[in-house]
Amino acid sequence: MSRPGGLVLTILRIFRFIPGDDGARFMDYEVDAPKGATVLDCLFRVKHEIDGTLAFRCSCRSAICGSCAMTINDANRLACKTQIEDLGRLVRVEPLVGYPVVKDLVVDMGIFWRQYRSIKPYLIGGPSPPKKEWVQSPNQRRTLDEPAQCIMCGACSSSCPVMWTDERYLGPAALLKVWRFVADTRDTATRDRLGMINNEFGVWRCHTIFRCVDSCPKYINPTEAIESLRRTAIRASVSDLFRRA
Ligand code: F3S
Numbered sequence: 001m002s003r004p005g006g007l008v009l010t011i012l013r014i015f016r017f018i019p020g021d022d023g024a025r026f027m028d029y030e031v032d033a034p035k036g037a038t039v040l041d042c043l044f045r046v047k048h049e050i051d052g053t054l055a056f057r058c059s060c061r062s063a064i065c066g067s068c069a070m071t072i073n074d075a076n077r078l079a080c081k082t083q084i085e086d087l088g089r090l091v092r093v094e095p096l097v098g099y100p101v102v103k104d105l106v107v108d109m110g111i112f113w114r115q116y117r118s119i120k121p122y123l124i125g126g127p128s129p130p131k132k133e134w135v136q137s138p139n140q141r142r143t144l145d146e147p148a149q150c151i152m153c154g155a156c157s158s159s160c161p162v163m164w165t166d167e168r169y170l171g172p173a174a175l176l177k178v179w180r181f182v183a184d185t186r187d188t189a190t191r192d193r194l195g196m197i198n199n200e201f202g203v204w205r206c207h208t209i210f211r212c213v214d215s216c217p218k219y220i221n222p223t224e225a226i227e228s229l230r231r232t233a234i235r236a237s238v239s240d241l242f243r244r245a
Contacts, residue, residue, distance in 0.1 A: 007032040010084055012042055014054065015094040017101050024101070026092075033084040039091065040068055040079035043105075056105040063217060066153030069096055070105050076155035076215035096158035111167050112154045115174040119196055123181065124189035134186040147180035147225060149218045156212035156222050162205055169205045170197065172212035172222035179225035182232060191236070198233040 010033045017024040029046045040058055047054045058068040061080045068079040071094040073087055084091065099107035125134070150173065157163050157171040170178075178197050181187045197203050203226050212222045 006035050008035075008085065009033075009089070010042060011090050012039075012046060013090060013092045014043075014046070014104070015101075016054075016104055017095075018053070019103060035085065037084045038080055039070075039072055039077075039082045039084060039087075039093065042084060042091075043079060043093070054105075055103040064151060066151035066155075066217075069153035069155045069158070069217070070094065071096060071158075076159045078153060078155075078217045081217055096154060098158045098160075098164050099154070109154055112157055112171075112173065115157075115167075115170050116152070116177065119170065119174050119178050119193070120189070121174075121177050121181075123184065123187055124192075125186060126188040136185055140185045143183045144180060146220055147176050147183065149220055150176055150180070151218060153217060155215045155217060156220075159211040159215040161209060161211065162207055166201075166205070168201045170202055172206075172226065175203060175206070175229060176220065176222040176225045179229050182229065190232075194229075194233050194236055197229055198237070203230045203233065 010031055012029045012031060013026050014029060015024065016027050029050050031042045031045045031050075033042055033045075040061060043054065043056050047056075056068065056070070056079070058080060059065040060067075063078050063081040066078070069076060070079055071077075071092075072079065072082055073092050076096060079093075093105065095101050095105045095107045099109055099111060102108050152173065154173065156176075157173045160169075160172055162169050163171045175197060178193050182190050182193050187193075206223070206226045208223060210223055216222065
């Protein structure tokens with residue numbers, strides 16, 4: 001419903017959970033959203049003007065830090081990037097699925113960060129680094145363009161049904177990061193990295209459900225990265241077999 005001054009009356013149906021309180025519930029809040037308002041703007045409106053106890057995470061407000069990932073109208077999105085006018089009058093806002101809720105829209109992402117740390121998410125150079133710099137051709141660098149865009153918001157891993165059933169599965173975000181280093185010509189730990197993912201909790205656990213692709217706010221394709229890792233792991237195993245024969 002349009003209001004004077006171009007404001008749009010929006011109902012935010014927000015998941016509320018307060019530790020120690022009597023259970024979780026949805027609560028409705030009416031806000032006047034100006035043109036161009038994002039879900040994050042409206043959450044701030046609720047917090048500043050209606051209910052100061054509402055808890056949610058955010059930082060950069062520019063779709064860079066990834067901290068405001070949440071489920072909005074049944075899809076994982078960044079609240080700071082999602083325009084209210086694209087959502088209809090009733091907007092359902094919930095915490096990311098698959099992680100324990102700490103309070104309201106804030107989740108404990110401990111599982112996500114444990115998985116991330118386990119794959120050694122840093123460049124491992126050889127024992128003798130070049131005197132000046134590692135040289136890469138523009139084409140070699142281009143392979144990293146997409147995986148390097150990941151902002152670690154957790155939207156992809158939260159949307160993956162396999163993750164919901166078994167937290168030992170590394171999940172799309174960690175696997176994408178493994179591919180980011182396997183594809184990097186400066187990294188020398190490919191064998192070690194393939195050992196981390198060539199197993200039942202790595203690339204072979206992915207059922208190619210593609211929800212991770214749909215939920216990425218940066219339009220990255222983790223499934224393609226998982227497929228590339230599978231091909232690389234198979235090629236490495238076959239060449240090992242030939243070497244031993
Ligand atoms: Fe999950 Fe994405 Fe694979 S949703 S099953 S990681 S394709």
